Amino acid sequence: MWEDINRSQFGGELKPLAALDWGELSGENGIGAHGVFFPRSRCIVIDQKFKFDDEAIREGNEEEKRKAEQAYCLLMHEMVHQALYQKRADKPGGHGATFLAEAERISKQMGQELPTSDNVKRWPFHVNLSDFIKQL
Numbered sequence: 001m002w003e004d005i006n007r008s009q010f011g012g013e014l015k016p017l018a019a020l021d022w023g024e025l026s027g028e029n030g031i032g033a034h035g036v037f038f039p040r041s042r043c044i045v046i047d048q049k050f051k052f053d054d055e056a057i058r059e060g061n062e063e064e065k066r067k068a069e070q071a072y073c074l075l076m077h078e079m080v081h082q083a084l085y086q087k088r089a090d091k092p093g094g095h096g097a098t099f100l101a102e103a104e105r106i107s108k109q110m111g112q113e114l115p116t117s118d119n120v121k122r123w124p125f126h127v128n129l130s131d132f133i134k135q136l
Contacts (some may be wrong), residue, residue, distance in 0.1 A: 002044075005076050009106050014082055020075075022051045028050040035074035037081040039092070044078045046071055065129070071122045076106070095120045 006014045021027045025047040034047045048072040056064040084092035103115045103123045115123040
């Protein structure tokens with residue numbers, strides 16, 4: 001997923017991550033997030049409740065497909081933070097003007113609903129994974 005998003009939304013310009021993994025972020029022992037980018041270690045962690053089964057998706061399991069779509073959205077969101085850190089943007093960990101501008105750019109490119117300052121923390125709202133799923 002990371003390579004797909006890097007190529008399609010960032011022109012392949014993001015530096016490879018040191019790690020991309022699942023973890024307990026939103027549960028009892030979590031930090032109250034669904035995804036997080038750790039700039040010092042160049043890692044992205046997505047909440048384990050979005051972990052999906054490739055085989056089940058190939059078999060047409062809609063619940064697994066929904067989890068994959070959510071994971072893809074979360075990863076894309078965290079990759080915007082990664083891009084902003086890489087560019088040394090102002091407040092790269094927040095959801096202010098620089099994050100909103102990048103989210104708007106990607107949304108326009110994808111033909112998706114544009115985020116606003118009120119809902120940018122939940123952006124992207126939906127992605128079509130049909131091409132990605134064909135690769136599984």
